Amino acid sequence: MTHEHFDAIVVGAGPSGNAAAYTMAQRGLKVLQIERGEYSGSKNVQGAILYSDALEKIIPDFREEAPLERHVIEQRIWMMDDTGHTGMHHRSDDYNEDKPNRYTIIRAQFDKWFNRCVREMGVTVLFETTVTSLITDENKRVIGVQTDRDGNGIFADVVVLAEGVNGLVGQRSGLRKELRPEDVALAVKEMHFLPQDVIDARFNLKGEEGVVIEAMGTITDGMVGTAFLYTNRESISVGVGCLVSEFAKSGEATPHGILDRFKSHPSIKALLEGSEIKEYAAHLIPEGGFRAVPELVGDGWIVVGDAGHFVNAVHREGSNLAMTTGRLAGEVVANILGSCMTCTRENLQTYVKLLEDSFVMKDMKKYKNVPRMLEQGGRHIMDLYPRLLNRSAQTWFRVDGKDKKSKESDILRSARQARGVTGLLGDAFKLARAWR
Amino acid sequence: MAMSDDRVENRLFQNRYVVDVGRPHIEVRPHEVPSRELVAMTRVCPAGCYSQNEQGQVEITADGCMECGTCRVVCSKSGDIEWNYPRGGYGVLFKFG
Ligand SMILES: Cc1cc2nc3c(=O)[nH]c(=O)nc-3n(C[C@H](O)[C@H](O)[C@H](O)COP(=O)(O)OP(=O)(O)OC[C@H]3O[C@@H](n4cnc5c(N)ncnc54)[C@H](O)[C@@H]3O)c2cc1C
Ligand code: SF4
Numbered sequence: 001m002t003h004e005h006f007d008a009i010v011v012g013a014g015p016s017g018n019a020a021a022y023t024m025a026q027r028g029l030k031v032l033q034i035e036r037g038e039y040s041g042s043k044n045v046q047g048a049i050l051y052s053d054a055l056e057k058i059i060p061d062f063r064e065e066a067p068l069e070r071h072v073i074e075q076r077i078w079m080m081d082d083t084g085h086t087g088m089h090h091r092s093d094d095y096n097e098d099k100p101n102r103y104t105i106i107r108a109q110f111d112k113w114f115n116r117c118v119r120e121m122g123v124t125v126l127f128e129t130t131v132t133s134l135i136t137d138e139n140k141r142v143i144g145v146q147t148d149r150d151g152n153g154i155f156a157d158v159v160v161l162a163e164g165v166n167g168l169v170g171q172r173s174g175l176r177k178e179l180r181p182e183d184v185a186l187a188v189k190e191m192h193f194l195p196q197d198v199i200d201a202r203f204n205l206k207g208e209e210g211v212v213i214e215a216m217g218t219i220t221d222g223m224v225g226t227a228f229l230y231t232n233r234e235s236i237s238v239g240v241g242c243l244v245s246e247f248a249k250s251g252e253a254t255p256h257g258i259l260d261r262f263k264s265h266p267s268i269k270a271l272l273e274g275s276e277i278k279e280y281a282a283h284l285i286p287e288g289g290f291r292a293v294p295e296l297v298g299d300g301w302i303v304v305g306d307a308g309h310f311v312n313a314v315h316r317e318g319s320n321l322a323m324t325t326g327r328l329a330g331e332v333v334a335n336i337l338g339s340c341m342t343c344t345r346e347n348l349q350t351y352v353k354l355l356e357d358s359f360v361m362k363d364m365k366k367y368k369n370v371p372r373m374l375e376q377g378g379r380h381i382m383d384l385y386p387r388l389l390n391r392s393a394q395t396w397f398r399v400d401g402k403d404k405k406s407k408e409s410d411i412l413r414s415a416r417q418a419r420g421v422t423g424l425l426g427d428a429f430k431l432a433r434a435w436r
Numbered sequence: 437m438a439m440s441d442d443r444v445e446n447r448l449f450q451n452r453y454v455v456d457v458g459r460p461h462i463e464v465r466p467h468e469v470p471s472r473e474l475v476a477m478t479r480v481c482p483a484g485c486y487s488q489n490e491q492g493q494v495e496i497t498a499d500g501c502m503e504c505g506t507c508r509v510v511c512s513k514s515g516d517i518e519w520n521y522p523r524g525g526y527g528v529l530f531k532f533g
Contacts, residue, residue, distance in 0.1 A: 128525030
């Protein structure tokens, strides 16, 4: 193996690496993929919602074989205070369509399946092997990788860095900087098992229908973060994530403490009652947005997925950006090598152009100010507004002999008292600008 | 469901690990007085790997580590720790993820 030469080496077998490896092999390249886990998915964590579109563009008939849990027919968005929540529910039978748009999945199983497709396409995969560094020639061009196995390294025309958020290979080779605590969220997640009919009854589901809940508010103890609850076939994924900088600053919050707080909230507790917990996982999410996207190409290397900071935190999308960037990188590399050119920085720039024309960069740019806004005004959004909203809802819905007009002015007054008119207007303005 | 029991050890008990005995993948640099960041890790590590000994120094037992990378990010400026992935094949093995 040591002196064999490949067209491309892919570091990592998450969705971005699998998409890149699959695409390149499909176009006839000789590809080696290296994954440090025992199998694809053994190191990976996700909520997890799978968006069909990104995968469909790679494997059009994935629904026939991929391990999918439930297709999403209902989305709930909750603003929580200490005793309740105010939210939006959107449910539609239209989502019971032939080719559903979103599914819940279990990553360890999904990644294993995706990687099997990659191997069937002809990619050689080395498991239980960690890439330790990049090998460069005298012109600083990347020509291969060194692993923690014995040997002189493995060589290729291009290295695709699909190594995920921690990205040690790229960082330690000086291709990108260490992550900032403000740009990553630490998420913890548990898998709660319950019989399928219990889940169906609790969430008003039948067949393969699923519900997802996204929640924010006082559950994160004022820290910038969100919680989620997703229904799988026979289990419920429950998790919460907050910015690492907020955890580090906070005087007492622990990740598992925040998760317990969410789980024991009156709005959540009954949904999980009687469940058996079978796994506790933790992972970082790159949430710095567009401004945190590093250099994406260089001589002999290209970056995809979380390693390139491709997560849209506002819409909770990541795996679809990972698969899309992986696919586009694979196409660009196949085109370059297919026309007997070399993978120079200049030639690989096509990848960056394709990204800019796609939803990936357009969405990343649209929300580029959100992380900074949350850094500055996060506490109001996570704590004050959920409280105000829930208090207002109570004022509005309680029938207590008070006239409606006074109720309206009560709601306005309590908002004004809590934050002041300029504060409120300022927050609204900042929020609107960040979302624009 | 063990609602009231929020101890980290009980949660980790469910997870699968292949421990690389004698080769911890994370090490804390020797210190007299721990930095603020190191002390924060005794609280922020989701696996509870960090603890303070009687002399006040921060120690790590990386056996339950879920390889999230949080401690590396928090301590990157202060340079308190040496962080690597476990050797290929070792460490946490998620069944669900
Ligand atoms: C709690 C949580 C919830 C989420 N929810 C959603 C969701 O609902 N929907 C969604 O679309 N996205 C979600 N995301 C984001 C999504 O999981 C990521 O964006 C996506 O997994 C990124 O894929 P990737 O292939 O780039 O990286 P990863 O999936 O992290 O894969 C990287 C791979 O590289 C391997 N690797 C790393 N370094 C090396 C090395 N040196 N040598 C060999 N192998 C290496 C790793 O073992 C791993 O298999 C969530 C993330 C988290 C943490
Ligand atoms: S990597 Fe994560 S789980 Fe492991 S010791 Fe560091 S903070 Fe704890």
